[in-house]
Amino acid sequence: MREHELELIAGLAEGSLEDESEARTLIDSSAEHRREYEAQLLAIESLGSVGVPRMSDSERSRLHRDVWAGLRSETAPNAPGVPWYYRWAPIAAGLLVVVGVVTVLGQLGGEEAATQDLTEAAGAPSTTAADTAGAPAGGESEEPTAGDDGGVATPLDARSTLLYAGEAERLRESGGEGSAFGAEQDDSTAIELSECLADAGLTGYRAVGTIDDPASEAVATTIAETLLPIITAIPEGEELPAATIAFVDRRTCELVYLDG
Amino acid sequence: MTTAAQDAELLARVVAGDHEAFNQIMRNHEDRVFSVCLRIMGHREQALDATQETFLTAFRKAGQFRGGSALGTWIYRIAVNTCYDQLRKQKRRRSEPMPEHMDPSDHAAEVALEAAAMRPEIQRALSLLPPDFRAVIVLSDLEGMALPDVAEVLGVPIGTVKSRIFRGRRLLAEELRNQNP
Numbered sequence: 001m002r003e004h005e006l007e008l009i010a011g012l013a014e015g016s017l018e019d020e021s022e023a024r025t026l027i028d029s030s031a032e033h034r035r036e037y038e039a040q041l042l043a044i045e046s047l048g049s050v051g052v053p054r055m056s057d058s059e060r061s062r063l064h065r066d067v068w069a070g071l072r073s074e075t076a077p078n079a080p081g082v083p084w085y086y087r088w089a090p091i092a093a094g095l096l097v098v099v100g101v102v103t104v105l106g107q108l109g110g111e112e113a114a115t116q117d118l119t120e121a122a123g124a125p126s127t128t129a130a131d132t133a134g135a136p137a138g139g140e141s142e143e144p145t146a147g148d149d150g151g152v153a154t155p156l157d158a159r160s161t162l163l164y165a166g167e168a169e170r171l172r173e174s175g176g177e178g179s180a181f182g183a184e185q186d187d188s189t190a191i192e193l194s195e196c197l198a199d200a201g202l203t204g205y206r207a208v209g210t211i212d213d214p215a216s217e218a219v220a221t222t223i224a225e226t227l228l229p230i231i232t233a234i235p236e237g238e239e240l241p242a243a244t245i246a247f248v249d250r251r252t253c254e255l256v257y258l259d260g
Numbered sequence: 261m262t263t264a265a266q267d268a269e270l271l272a273r274v275v276a277g278d279h280e281a282f283n284q285i286m287r288n289h290e291d292r293v294f295s296v297c298l299r300i301m302g303h304r305e306q307a308l309d310a311t312q313e314t315f316l317t318a319f320r321k322a323g324q325f326r327g328g329s330a331l332g333t334w335i336y337r338i339a340v341n342t343c344y345d346q347l348r349k350q351k352r353r354r355s356e357p358m359p360e361h362m363d364p365s366d367h368a369a370e371v372a373l374e375a376a377a378m379r380p381e382i383q384r385a386l387s388l389l390p391p392d393f394r395a396v397i398v399l400s401d402l403e404g405m406a407l408p409d410v411a412e413v414l415g416v417p418i419g420t421v422k423s424r425i426f427r428g429r430r431l432l433a434e435e436l437r438n439q440n441p
Contacts, residue, residue: 003419003423040430043401044401046385046432047432048401054291063290067286
C-alpha cells in the first residue's frame with residue numbers, strides 16, 4: 001500500500017479529511033484497504049476511550065521531595081567540582097573547636113564538667129535528636145518520640161549542638177528571619193514539608209520555615225554551610241518566640257535537633 | 261511576554277541558581293511528563309522514577325537549552341529519551357511485562373487511576389508495541405500533540421512520524437483483536 005493511500009485511510013479514520021470521497025472509494029476498492037481502515041479506526045477509537053492519568057497527591061509530593069533531594073545533593077558544597085580543601089575545612093574547624101573547648105574545660109574540672117558546660121552554653125534546655133529517645137522534650141503529648149517512625153539522626157557533636165542552639169536563639173529573637181517561607185510557597189511544598197515532619201516523628205508540629213539559602217545574611221555562615229537543608233518546625237498553636245524549635249534534615253526527613 | 265520569552269527567562273533564572281524558577285517549570289510540565297512516562301512505561305512506579313529523572317536531567321542541562329524549540333518540547337524529548345533508557349535497562353534485566361499497578365496501600369493513587377480509566381487491555385496492547393511506535397502513538401493519539409511537535413520531540417522527520425503512527429495503530433489493533441478474538 002502506498003503512503004498516500006495510507007494517509008487517506010488514516011485521515012478518514014481520524015475524521016480529519018475535508019473531502020472523504022476519494023478515501024471512501026479507496027476502502028471500497030479492495031479488502032486490504034478495508035482492513036487497513038478498520039484497523040486504524042479500532043486503534044483510534046480504543047485510544048480515544050482512555051482517560052488522562054494523574055499523579056496522586058502522595059506521588060506528587062514524593063516526586064517533589066525526591067527531585068529536590070537530588071538537586072540539593074548535586075549542588076551541595078561537597079559536590080564534584082568543589083576544591084578538596086573546601087570539603088574538609090568545616091570538619092577540621094569543628095574538630096579544632098571541640099578539642100580546644102574540651103582541653104580548656106578539662107583543665108578546669110574534668111570531662112564531666114566540660115560536657116555540662118557545653119550543654120549550658122548551648123542555651124537553655126536543649127535536646128539533640130539522640131536525647132529524644134523515649135522521652136518527649138517539654139512533656140507535651142504532641143512532642144515527638146523516637147518510637148515514631150521518623151528517623152533519628154546520629155548524635156550531634158558539641159559544635160553542631162552549639163550551632164543549632166545558637167540558630168534557635170537567633171530565630172526566636174528575629175521572629176524567623178532567614179528561615180521564614182517566601183510568599184511563593186505553594187501547596188505541594190507545604191505537603192512535602194508536612195510529610196517530612198511526619199516522617200521525622202513530629203506529629204503535632206507545623207513547619208515555620210526552611211533554611212536553604214547560603215546567601216542569606218541572616219543565617220549564620222557556619223550553619224548555612226554545614227547544616228543545609230533544614231526545615232524548622234514548632235508545635236501547633238505555639239508562637240516562635242516561646243516555642244520548642246525542631247530542626248529537621250529536609251533531605252532525609254530526620255530530626256536532627258530539638259531546642260527548647 | 262510570549263511563552264517562548266517566558267520560557268527563556270525561566271531557564272535563565274534556573275541557570276543562575278534560582279530554584280523557584282525551576283519549581284515553576286516543574287509545576288508547569290510535571291503532569292504531562294508523568295502522563296507520557298506512564299503510557300510509555302506502563303507502570304506508575306517506573307513512570308514516577310522516569311519523571312524524576314527527567315526533571316533532574318532538565319536541571320543539569322538547562323544551560324544547554326538554546327531556545328530552538330519550545331521548553332515543553334525540550335522537556336518531553338528528555339522524558340521520552342529517559343523512558344527509552346529505562347526500557348532498555350529493563351530489557352537487559354529481562355524483567356517481566358509491565359502491568360500498570362501501584363502500591364495497594366496508596367488509596368489516593370488507586371482512585372486517581374480509576375479516574376484515569378486506563379483500560380488494561382489497551383495498556384497491555386500498547387506495552388507490546390516496539391518503543392518507537394509506542395512513543396509516537398502516546399504523543400500523537402493519547403497526548404494530542406501536533407505532528408511537527410512529535411517529530412521535534414523524537415528528533416525524526418514528520419514523514420517518519422506519520423509512518424510510525426499508521427503502523428503503530430495497525431499493530432495495536434492486531435494486539436487488541438488477539439486479546440478479544
